[in-house]
Amino acid sequence: MRFSKKAVLAELEKMYPDAKPELNFSNPYETLVAVMLSAQCTDKQVNKVTPALFERYPTVADMAAASVEDVYPMVKSCGFKTKATNIVQACRLIMQNHGGEVPDDMKQLMALPGVGQKTANVVMAHAFNVPAIAVDTHVFRVSNRIGLAEAKNVEETERQLQKAIPKKDWVKAHHWLIFHGRRVCHARNPQCAACGIQPWCKAAKAEGGAVSTPKPQKKNATLDV
Numbered sequence: 040m041r042f043s044k045k046a047v048l049a050e051l052e053k054m055y056p057d058a059k060p061e062l063n064f065s066n067p068y069e070t071l072v073a074v075m076l077s078a079q080c081t082d083k084q085v086n087k088v089t090p091a092l093f094e095r096y097p098t099v100a101d102m103a104a105a106s107v108e109d110v111y112p113m114v115k116s117c118g119f120k121t122k123a124t125n126i127v128q129a130c131r132l133i134m135q136n137h138g139g140e141v142p143d144d145m146k147q148l149m150a151l152p153g154v155g156q157k158t159a160n161v162v163m164a165h166a167f168n169v170p171a172i173a174v175d176t177h178v179f180r181v182s183n184r185i186g187l188a189e190a191k192n193v194e195e196t197e198r199q200l201q202k203a204i205p206k207k208d209w210v211k212a213h214h215w216l217i218f219h220g221r222r223v224c225h226a227r228n229p230q231c232a233a234c235g236i237q238p239w240c241k242a243a244k245a246e247g248g249a250v251s252t253p254k255p256q257k258k259n260a261t262l263d264v
């Protein structure tokens with residue numbers, strides 16, 4: 040079938056009509072912390088640690104006043120100590136520079152320790168409802184396999200997806216691609232035979248089933264932190 044971005048997006052929407060963030064959060068502070076914890080960690084694991092974490096440190100001010108030594112044991116199962124250090128330090132900077140409110144500005148978010156472009160995009164989209172396409176490992180792999188993007192790095196992928204997808208659908212499309220990457224278009228052994236996108240997918244056509252896993256060439260904070 041002839042490649043059609045419109046058809047691909049329509050099929051993804053049909054496949055994942057309820058696609059939404061799989062992280063649990065209820066305000067910009069919780070969004071920021073949950074997304075920082077989710078780098079190199081599953082959303083499921085993050086969701087296990089955040090209820091106790093947010094109960095003990097319910098606000099930016101509480102987290103800013105915490106010691107890394109106290110926070111780290113609570114988030115240890117989500118990764119290295121650097122994450123706890125970055126979260127505490129980010130909250131201290133938010134107190135110092137933004138009156139305790141998580142900034143709704145990409146540049147200001149990316150000035151916080153441990154916050155790369157992907158994290159900032161997710162926070163902008165989910166905490167502030169600003170259209171954004173966060174390119175994580177799933178979005179990069181799936182969009183470049185399908186042909187929605189044909190890019191070697193995350194920045195270019197983000198730019199191409201912004202052109203290919205109507206702005207009103209950026210946030211939804213981000214979730215469609217993540218859902219598809221987690222459920223069907225796995226990094227190893229993508230389930231092409233069972234995939235609704237297969238009729239249009241450039242990788243499946245070009246490689247006759249032996250689909251490779253595109254990796255960003257340039258090390259970039261978008262697949263961060």
Ligand code: SF4
Pocket residue numbers: 184185223224225229230231232234235236237240241242243250
């Ligand atoms: S056809 Fe295969 S490579 Fe293409 S999107 Fe589907 S699972 Fe991924």
